[in-house]
Amino acid sequence: MTPLRQRMIEDMELRNLSPKTIKLYIDNVSRFARHFGKSPEVLGPEAIRTYLLYLVQDRQVAWGTYKQVLAALRFLYRNTLQRGEIVHDIRCPRPERHLPEVLSFDEVRRFFQAVHSFKHRTILMTAYAAGLRISEAVRLRVCDIDSQRMVIHVVQSKRNKDRYTLLSPLLLQMLRHYWWAARPDDWLFLGPSRVKPIAVGTVQQVCRDARNEAGLDKAVTPHMLRHSFAPALRGPFRRTGDRTRWVAGGADFFLPVRVLSRLFRGKFLDLLRQAYVAGKLKFPGQLASTVNSADFKRLLNRSVQTE
Template sequence: MTPLRQRMLHDMQIRNLALNTQKTYLVQVSGFARHFQRSPEVLGPDEIRAWIIHLTNERKLAPASVQLAVGALRFLYRISLRRDWSDEDFPLPRRPVKLPVILSFDEVTRFFESIPSLKQRAILMTAYAAGLRVSEVVQLKVTDIDSQRMMIRVCQGKGRKDRYVMLSPRLLEVLRLYWQDAHPRDWLFPGSIPGRPISRHAVGDACQLARERSGITKPVTPHSLRHAFATHLLETGADVRRIQLLMGHRSMATTARYYRPKVVMCSVESRSR
């Protein structure tokens, strides 16, 4: 490991960045250095700009992926190398604003009815009924389910934050059936490797299999189940601030994506009267 890579790793550890973020940033910086076949210490804004153009035009990366690469370089140069560079030296592509595709209540019901595996149904229903990210679902432990308070504890979710989310009676019923069948001890949803939780990839595969069985034509991912949770809460009259807390969103702007379709529909209806 080069001294610069070690320094950047230590800087990320000091700031308590998530392990996945640390790994991703190191990969991004390594790709940047390999492309120019020189140490990042001797590269500058011109090379950063050329790298962004290469990622966009040659590798055809989406704006979100390019932003991730720029974020890694911004950390390297501003934090680890202490370069006093402005935002203009790290140009970011604008991300298109897209509304999530939302499953209806009937589609959600049909989706879960198509899952023959009790474990897979419990996992995906937890993602929907608690509005969890797939990374949060796979990290749940048996002790995180508090049936007395009807709450689920999410330990160190995105942004290294703990939070509590609601545990619905229907989800509790499914989790109890699953526990009686599988008797998990530590991880709520253990994987094929002893002592390890189920992988996010395995949950994604289970989700796609359920979509195919259900005959739903809309794209369905564990994250779209989370989107459906937020939208269905809004449609039943839940307060937006409460939805923000349950979803673990840092910014209200993120939560706002879920009520834009409703606002647009109301506007269309008012004009048609």
């Protein structure tokens, strides 16, 4: 391991990046260095620009891949090499906006009928009904299932944030049946060693096998299950089982606005701007200071222009 790689790993660990992110960044920086056959320490802005053009024009990588590469290079030059000026003027391109592919109710039914292991079916149903990433579902502990408040506690989710999501009565019933059969003590879904949780790759393979057996044309993944039903079932916000508070799938307060703008962005923002100009928008409490605010008007104009 080169001193530069070791130093970058240590810098990422100091910033509490996840092991998955650390590996992703290191792999991307390694590919960047191999492309030129030189250490990143001697490469500058023109080399980065050339490499990014290579990814876009020759490799035709997806926007998400491009973003990951850029994030890795930014971390390397800003934090490890302390040469942030090299990546200062490199901007991330406009994201491609695609609605996620989802399964119909009939496809979901056929898929789950093809999952024969009760444990695997319970894991996938948990991801489906609670809107969990598969990495979150496999790392659930018994204590994360709160049947009193009818919520699931998701610990150290994306960006190292905790959150709550809803626990439906049907899912709770299934989890109870699973608990009586498996009797887990700590990790809810144990792997073969019964010490560590089941591997994500195992669940992904179960998805592929069930998809083939069910004869589905779509490339079913655990993440597709997350998109297929839970968001529509829960809506942007929903009250908890004890009806005392509202929870969302994530920590984003403006999730309803994001959902609407994703589907009807241009029309939604144009009507919002018209309502603002006509004085029909009401701003309660501390938000009242934004009425007739030039900043708010500029924000609306800028949002419409990005459409």
